[in-house]
Amino acid sequence: DGGITQSPKYLFRKEGQNVTLSCEQNLNHDAMYWYRQDPGQGLRLIYYSQIVNDFQKGDIAEGYSVSREKKESFPLTVTSAQKNPTAFYLCASSMAKDSYYGYTFGSGTRLTVV
Amino acid sequence: LAKTTQPISMDSYEGQEVNITCSHNNIATNDYITWYQQFPSQGPRFIIQGYKTKVTNEVASLFIPADRKSSTLSLPRVSLSDTAVYYCLDEGGSSNTGKLIFGQGTTLQVKP
Numbered sequence: 001d002g003g004i005t006q007s008p009k010y011l012f013r014k015e016g017q018n019v020t021l022s023c024e025q026n027l028n029h030d031a032m033y034w035y036r037q038d039p040g041q042g043l044r045l046i047y048y049s050q051i052v053n054d055f056q057k058g059d060i061a062e063g064y065s066v067s068r069e070k071k072e073s074f075p076l077t078v079t080s081a082q083k084n085p086t087a088f089y090l091c092a093s094s095m096a097k098d099s100y101y102g103y104t105f106g107s108g109t110r111l112t113v114v
Numbered sequence: 115l116a117k118t119t120q121p122i123s124m125d126s127y128e129g130q131e132v133n134i135t136c137s138h139n140n141i142a143t144n145d146y147i148t149w150y151q152q153f154p155s156q157g158p159r160f161i162i163q164g165y166k167t168k169v170t171n172e173v174a175s176l177f178i179p180a181d182r183k184s185s186t187l188s189l190p191r192v193s194l195s196d197t198a199v200y201y202c203l204d205e206g207g208s209s210n211t212g213k214l215i216f217g218q219g220t221t222l223q224v225k226p
Contacts, residue, residue: 004157040218042217043214045215046218091157092157103160104160105157105159108155108157
């Protein structure tokens with residue numbers, strides 16, 4: 001079955017550490033996105049990529065980095081510069097820039113700073 | 115900032131029809147209207163999408179008036195499992211920046 005796989009489902013990070021969240025899709029989608037969700041809030045866009053080897057900052061990119069070396073993969077690194085990284089992180093993909101067919105989301109990674 | 119406005123919360127009872135209305139005051143000519151559903155600790159799930167008039171699928175109906183400044187998601191005979199957050203968005207078309215902007219959504223609580 002096609003879909004988006006995020007791993008791990010739960011992640012714990014110590015203060016000052018960098019951590020990388022994985023996002024893989026086998027839908028042959030061109031565009032991929034990372035969102036952050038805090039309790040009781042909507043989703044906020046961190047980074048997005050419309051083609052391989054290209055990505056753009058979203059609304060809250062500070063303290064995060066991404067890469068898009070392969071069409072199927074869009075990993076997100078939460079760096080030590082991110083002051084409040086505890087949140088629920090969601091990855092999504094879509095067929096193309098013109099998203100007439102909707103976006104597909106992964107099941108999320110819950111990151112907790114300990 | 116989200117482009118849409120919708121109620122923060124709604125309550126309903128099992129078996130009732132629920133209508134959630136969204137305002138799309140800044141919708142562009144080529145934008146489509148899309149609704150997503152999100153359960154706790156899961157990613158949003160695409161429910162329905164339309165451009166104008168009425169669209170119906172196995173899950174819901176979507177009503178869009180001629181001016182496209184609003185949309186109404188209709189859930190027939192809700193059950194407890196329909197308790198979730200519902201988001202409306204207008205994106206796509208030539209105005210699409212390649213990203214979705216989510217508001218806070220409408221939290222629907224279905225009671226027994």
